[in-house]
Amino acid sequence: MRYLPKSESERREMLEVCGAGSLEDLFSHLPADTKLNRALDIPNGKSEYEIVDYFREQADRNATGYPSFLGAGVYYHYRPVLVDTVVSRGEFLTSYTPYQAEIAQGTLTTIFEFQTMVCQLTGMEVANASMYDGSSAVPEAAMMAVRITGRDRILTSRTVHPEYREVLRTYAQHQGMPITEFGYDSESGALDLADLEAKLSGTLHNKVAAVIVQSPNFFGIVEDIKAAAALAHKHGALLVMVFTEAVSLGLLEPPRDADIVAGELQSFAITPSYGGPFAGIIATKEKFIRQIPGRLVGETKDSRGNRAFCLTLSTREQHIRREKATSNICTNQALIALMATVFMSVYGKEGLRELAEQNLAKAHYLADGIEKRFAGPFFNEFVVKCNGTGPDVVNEKLLAKKIIGGLPLGKFYPELKDCMLLCATEMNKRRHMDEVKSAF
Amino acid sequence: MILKTRPHLTQNEPLLFESSSPGKKGYQLPPLDVPAVDPKTVLGAEHVRDEIEGFPEVSEVETIRHFTRLSTWNYAIDLGLYPLGSCTMKYNPRVNELVARTEALAWAHPYQPESLSQGAMEIMAELERCLAEITGMDAVTLQPAAGAHGEMTGIMLIRSLLEKRGDARKKILIPDSAHGTNPATAHMCGYAVQNIPSNARGLVDVELLEKAMDETVAGLMITNPNTLGVFEENIVEITKIVHAKGGLVYMDGANMNALVGIARPGDFGVDVMHLNLHKTFSTPHGGGGPGSGAVAVKKHLEPFLPYPRMKREGDQWAFNYDLPESIGKVRAFYGNFGVLVRALAYIMAHGGDGLRRATMDAVLNANYIRKMLEPYYDLPYKAPSMHECVFSDDRQAKKGVRTGDIAKRLIDYGFHPYTVSFPLIVHGALMIEPTETEGKREIDLFVEALISIAEEVDEDPQLVLGAPYLTRTSRVDEVTAARKPIVRWRPQAAVGKAAD
Structure with missing residues (x-):
């Protein structure tokens, strides 16, 4: 209850002004059949340390420190400290x-x-x-x-x-x-x-x-x-x-x-x-x-x-x-x-362009040497064929190396079930891209 | 007398575009570790743009000063009481900000494998469980991005159930005290809106409701406590009337801060409701968002919830997309996860007992303010207050001073105004919601400020009409802004040209 900035004596003073004997009195006008007659089934309040610890524990069950080649509407880009x-x-x-x-x-x-x-x-x-x-x-x-x-x-x-x-x-x-x-x-x-x-x-x-x-x-x-x-x-x-x-x-x-x-x-x-x-x-x-x-x-x-x-x-x-x-x-x-x-202020006119050019270069490096499904010009994502093996096998191989691969497309496009969508941004390192290429 | 504030200097600051200079930079990228490519070659020259005209070119130091200076022009909860009625501007605990930034949560990709997302899924599952317990409902979706988005989801759920029964019906009943989002939402879901007038006590008129309720009505959208801050004491009867004719009851949960731990909508007959996690559950408003509008439902509406739903497979969480009756997705991915993390952290900090205590303090603060101000301001509806109280400017209007003027004068006293002119059923409303995170000293200062203004209105109404005096920006001309909208900056030369 550390977010409630009142002492008991202040509460009493305020209740007196309101003509109420207790906090419960403030709710006495609620019909009995609308009221909850038990405590909520939620554990007792926790300290700041316990809260931080809980979320850290949950975070540890998520992917931590995996290089990722997922895009598909959500992209990994560097966040300036500002x-x-x-x-x-x-x-x-x-x-x-x-x-x-x-x-x-x-x-x-x-x-x-x-x-x-x-x-x-x-x-x-x-x-x-x-x-x-x-x-x-x-x-x-x-x-x-x-x-x-x-x-x-x-x-x-x-x-x-x-x-x-x-x-x-x-x-x-x-x-x-x-x-x-x-x-x-x-x-x-x-x-x-x-x-x-x-x-x-x-x-x-x-x-x-x-x-x-x-x-x-x-x-x-x-x-x-x-x-x-x-x-x-x-x-x-x-x-x-x-x-x-x-x-x-x-x-x-x-x-x-x-x-x-x-x-x-x-x-x-x-x-x-x-x-x-x-x-x-x-x-x-x-x-x-x-x-x-x-x-x-x-x-x-x-x-x-x-x-x-x-x-x-x-x-x-x-x-x-x-x-x-x-x-x-x-x-x-x-x-x-x-x-x-x-972000736009920090990068500005030149920075956003340079950032985009880096994305373009990274994605084209990644795409070089693997079989793309489509021939159109692409920015920082592209569809790759996973010949024979299918996308899940490729992703398993990469996961074994602690790399998150691309998005298998079968769920959204049945006709592309042997394909995955790969993304590369300025955050992806060359050595990880080389690992991805070798998985195909 | 003004007790809370004393003027200090604020910095002037131009727009970023006006302090830009060609070639100035605030960034540095690492050297490229792969060969550069020529954009025009790989994309085709026709797809490559020229420079972004007018885009900022500023340094890092200027950027931080720019935003810091601008920030000092804002009022905020961190500076004091923010008594906007129905907005529940409570303290935003900082530990929530910290945990939301935990790396493996903040950087989790929505398409990363489920086996590597178990922590995020567990957090959502635990929040769903807590919210179901707090509302007395059976299932919760966390997908809607905000309150109005939750309303839309909820009304679609009602529609889907009725369609399955064979008739979607024509209209939604909405009390005249409702938030504007309610009728707008009903309209977006293909329903006509029928207003239900309030009775003399500011409550839903049960007789009129009974008359209006028939087999063409899909449901009732009700806010409880209503926007007067009054608990709808006939709520059980109201829900029975709607159910008897085959309709469903939607509850706008904007005012849930009055009920947590005290009463549960699921127990008094509500079928579906939304919660504003950015109100009741302390996630920051951030100058207007992000919010989160979780929707809680009774069992009979569960099959229609947006997909995916989480399910347990052995000791793992998995997403289930195979929900043939689902209304579909209302938003990409799973909702505003970062907001959900903060809301759960808030619930954990309070615990069940603390949440109930918070509700009680919120109601205490509102009732205290009501009692202290009643001698000075007209209180049109006398029913007991819950978490907020609503006065009218009736007495002050006789001197030519309206609620909006009192609000502006309150700024000079160092407070953010209350909600002005809402709900519409009160003429010239002053809608005040203090929340539980205000101490007695801050509330007393606020009360004294409003009493002092009431005295000023009696003695020198002109003084109040010209307020605010002490802000760096004096009264803003909103009429001109709407008549000739200028919604973006343009270089002076261009502005001149347009004028020619």
């Missing part, structure tokens, strides 16, 4: 959503910088204050496209992260927003543009609100966003571009032709943390600003004429519009977005 220094400051860590602008300028300014950097990175004109994560940003982008176009069908590439598509399906099921998937080219691993064109002009003609693609796609392949956008636009649909590997934007042409960009910033100094918390983004064109979900920070002035920031366009949001809101989203991921903001 990131935790900044987010550990109580003024950021223990503040609430910045409704009271006069005493929240710190948070508001960092979000304004975040929104700006996301725009610079993606080539978009406006970005919101962040979403829960990349996977939930995708259905929010789809719903946004439905509002903008007045159409209801969504066409998504099979090379969008499989879990993102699963989340999209969950959100869509009760919104009258049917989802159709289109394929990938089995040679290149990139979008099958002919299939996209066929679907856009077939039964879905003039019904598609958004075409959703990912680049680099789930197989690591860099997509031709321009061509996909041209097709979507020709049929009156919006193009939603998804990304899971934000570091790629240090090097790749930003998706200027997309209408909405929905992505995940986990790569920017956000620990993998067994899948979360992460920070998603939604960025778009200025003309769609009133359809963007979630928080937005805007620039204004205070009554003395100084620059100031505040939450803005909140008439889109649930606490004002209730069931007519653009989304039910309430929280953003401010602290996690701040990690990404500090």
Whole structure:
């Protein structure tokens, strides 16, 4: 009970003011049949040392110190020390959503910088204050496209992260927003543009609100966003571009032709943390600003004429519009977005590029000499064939050397059951990459 | 008199983009241990971007100063009472931050083999068990990322069960005192919303509910204690009315800090609810997130929970994806694991008895504030308070001072304001939730501040209307911000061009 800052005498004084004889009296108005008449079955309070020890013990049952070649939406990148220094400051860590602008300028300014950097990175004109994560940003982008176009069908590439598509399906099921998937080219691993064109002009003609693609796609392949956008636009649909590997934007042409960009910033100094918390983004064109979900920070002035920031366009949001809101989203991921903001500040213009180039070089070194499944250009991930043995045998071999290999693809793509997805970042050492190569 | 604060200097600081200079760096990468490749060759020139225009170019020292200076412009729990009603701004224990950063937890990849994830899975299983015990429910999913996300999950579960019974039904009943997320959520799940007015005591009007409840209603979304901080004393009857017509009861758990260890929603008839781990279970709000919106359900809704679910295989945990009735995934992977670690650390620190004691102290603090302020502010609903109390600005409004003005003046007194103008059923609401982690001294300072402001309103309302005076940023023009939204920085030259 060390988090309860009262002495017994203070409690008594306060109870007296309340006209209560005991703490229990404060609950005497609760009907008897609503009350719990026993202690909770949770062990007694533990000391700080015992808590640290418990989590250390659990951590010891997890992989510790294994070099890993997993990517698939969650990437190992170095976290500059400044990131935790900044987010550990109580003024950021223990503040609430910045409704009271006069005493929240710190948070508001960092979000304004975040929104700006996301725009610079993606080539978009406006970005919101962040979403829960990349996977939930995708259905929010789809719903946004439905509002903008007045159409209801969504066409998504099979090379969008499989879990993102699963989340999209969950959100869509009760919104009258049917989802159709289109394929990938089995040679290149990139979008099958002919299939996209066929679907856009077939039964879905003039019904598609958004075409959703990912680049680099789930197989690591860099997509031709321009061509996909041209097709979507020709049929009156919006193009939603998804990304899971934000570091790629240090090097790749930003998706200027997309209408909405929905992505995940986990790569920017956000620990993998067994899948979360992460920070998603939604960025778009200025003309769609009133359809963007979630928080937005805007620039204004205070009554003395100084620059100031505040939450803005909140008439889109649930606490004002209730069931007519653009989304039910309430929280953003401010602290996690701040990690990404500090990361972008530390690396900056040159650093992000150099980092991306290192990723590119590492992945191409790893890929050199093993049989890739697809021929398309890739960034820091690629699909490998595990001829004869299958991915599980390769991974077993690597685990014996205390290396975590790639992601077997059979679970998400039955046609690729003999393949795995390998990822290399600046964190992977050459000698470990050599071990991986020799396992095939 | 202002007792809690005294002004001190704060540092000015431009935006990062404005202090950038070409070629300045705050990073150094190790030398590449593999051959470099030419991006244009391997990717194709058309896929390679030019430099990121306007991106920061600053040094490490400038970066740390930048964010440190900005941080000093924030109010925070670490600086004092943060009485936002329904937000449960309690102390965020620092040991939680430490354990969440334990290397093999923080760096665990969601796709690493289950055999090498047993620690992470055990932590989630233990948290699920604790939350089921606290809520009196049968099963818990930790996947939703936040409270509103949990609501969406919960309403989808209801929908799935009803669909299985053969009729998803048309609408959701929501009391008029509910959070705005409730109606927005119902809408996202394909339901129409019907408001249930509160009665004169601020409680759900049971008669009106009974009238509204029929076979077209999928369920009721109820907050208990409600947003007035009042326990719905008819809750057992309410849940019976809904169940009798085949509906289900969803409870918004935002106010669970009033109940932990005292009463369990599962025991009073709730079918499904969410918990805000960032409220009740002390994980940091971080300026607006991350949260976690765990959802607890009764047995009959368990088959519909998001996949995967954890199951025991011998002495190991395994993920089970084979759940044909599941609503699907609401988020990639397994939830905000880092937040879950912190929540479990909080539960462990308190233990069962400590959690109950925390609830009691939270309710004590709210009732104390209510008693102390009642002579000065109008209390529109007199039912006993739980963890928060709600006043109205009725008396002050007669002098032209509204709740928002009182809130701004409170800033000068060194406090973050209470929740302003919510719930909507109170005209000009001041919604105050102190939580249990405030000592008597801090609460007394807060009470004195609000009494002093009430006196100022009587003597010199203009003084209050112009507040705050002592902050580095004076009252912010939110109207202009919304009329001409500027949501990103642009270089001066570009701004000039756009203006031309």
